[in-house]
Amino acid sequence: MMKRIFWASVLLVMAAIIMPVLFMRENVSGEYLSDEPSPTPSELVSPSPTASYSAYEKVPDEEITFTVLDGEEVKEVTMASYLPYVLAAEVPATFSEEALKAQAVAARTYIVYCTEHTNPKHPQADMCTEAGCCMAYADETELRGNWGDSFDENFSAIREAVTETDGQVLTYSGEAILASFHSSSAGKTENGSELWGDVPYLVSVNSPETENDVPDYVTTVEVSKENFRETVLLLKTDAAFTEDPSAWVTETELDESGRVSTMTIGGAVLTGSELRKLFALRSTAFTLEYKDGAFLFTVTGYGHGLGMSQYGANVMARNGFDYREILAHYYPETEIC
Numbered sequence: 001m002m003k004r005i006f007w008a009s010v011l012l013v014m015a016a017i018i019m020p021v022l023f024m025r026e027n028v029s030g031e032y033l034s035d036e037p038s039p040t041p042s043e044l045v046s047p048s049p050t051a052s053y054s055a056y057e058k059v060p061d062e063e064i065t066f067t068v069l070d071g072e073e074v075k076e077v078t079m080a081s082y083l084p085y086v087l088a089a090e091v092p093a094t095f096s097e098e099a100l101k102a103q104a105v106a107a108r109t110y111i112v113y114c115t116e117h118t119n120p121k122h123p124q125a126d127m128c129t130e131a132g133c134c135m136a137y138a139d140e141t142e143l144r145g146n147w148g149d150s151f152d153e154n155f156s157a158i159r160e161a162v163t164e165t166d167g168q169v170l171t172y173s174g175e176a177i178l179a180s181f182h183s184s185s186a187g188k189t190e191n192g193s194e195l196w197g198d199v200p201y202l203v204s205v206n207s208p209e210t211e212n213d214v215p216d217y218v219t220t221v222e223v224s225k226e227n228f229r230e231t232v233l234l235l236k237t238d239a240a241f242t243e244d245p246s247a248w249v250t251e252t253e254l255d256e257s258g259r260v261s262t263m264t265i266g267g268a269v270l271t272g273s274e275l276r277k278l279f280a281l282r283s284t285a286f287t288l289e290y291k292d293g294a295f296l297f298t299v300t301g302y303g304h305g306l307g308m309s310q311y312g313a314n315v316m317a318r319n320g321f322d323y324r325e326i327l328a329h330y331y332p333e334t335e336i337c
Contacts, residue, residue: 055174089136093154096317100161182303190305239266
């Protein structure tokens with residue numbers, strides 16, 4: 001298929017909604033962690049306003065080929081050879097079998113989407129191995145270093161999840177979706193309308209994970225009043241700060257998922273996403289208080305919150321849901337092709 005160009009404006013996105021096919025996903029920046037690897041959040045890529053109108057047809061993983069930018073080298077790979085190493089980098093191999101299958105389908109779907117849409121960051125290749133751009137990837141050397149004697153057992157579980165979902169892709173109106181996923185949510189996933197307008201398959205749904213299921217589910221970030229003021233001024237030069245820091249934050253608006261939509265600081269309005277980037281927060285599900293001469297962020301979950309929660313999927317799998325039910329829950333109105 002012809003490559004597509006990424007989203008150029010909000011108007012184009014709205015046009016895509018009317019079409020009515022719309023694709024969206026965060027860059028899956030699955031930073032691989034040693035010992036007990038856990039999924040990590042990703043930064044959002046823009047949805048494409050265009051879509052192919054020929055219905056997606058299932059193709060075995062061995063027959064799906066695409067190009068990958070690895071450092072400065074572009075390689076041609078197959079889905080069968082590449083996807084297991086993505087899956088191993090994205091979620092712990094100790095996840096339940098059905099959660100691993102759900103992640104395999106979501107990751108495969110994203111790769112298929114990327115083969116049909118050009119990424120302006122690397123137009124010479126469909127994918128790259130940079131977690132902050134496309135998806136996490138860990139080669140065998142890295143996996144052996146992290147897993148040690150558990151390599152064979154862990155990789156067997158990963159490969160089984162890939163082979164048992166061979167070729168399966170999530171579709172909406174016959175097209176592969178831009179399958180967003182994230183590490184963990186604070187009770188509910190995010191609604192796509194908070195970012196790009198109504199998307200039938202990307203709506204806020206309940207997510208069952210708690211602090212008992214997720215490492216570092218609740219985290220804190222403490223910032224001195226001086227650093228807080230200077231950091232906000234980096235983005236909002238018109239913000240005005242009085243001598244009383246406890247009066248700097250005047251209003252907070254939450255979206256329907258409970259995440260910070262906007263916060264008024266020094267009279268300037270900042271979005272939750274802007275604050276997340278400014279203060280390196282794990283998600284926009286946070287509270288902020290001034291206490292003992294410093295500002296304290298208390299953050300729940302990890303990631304943008306769109307689409308499937310990886311830890312939520314694992315809790316569902318432990319409770320008896322299979323991967324098809326998990327995917328149907330987090331991506332309503334989609335089908336598995």
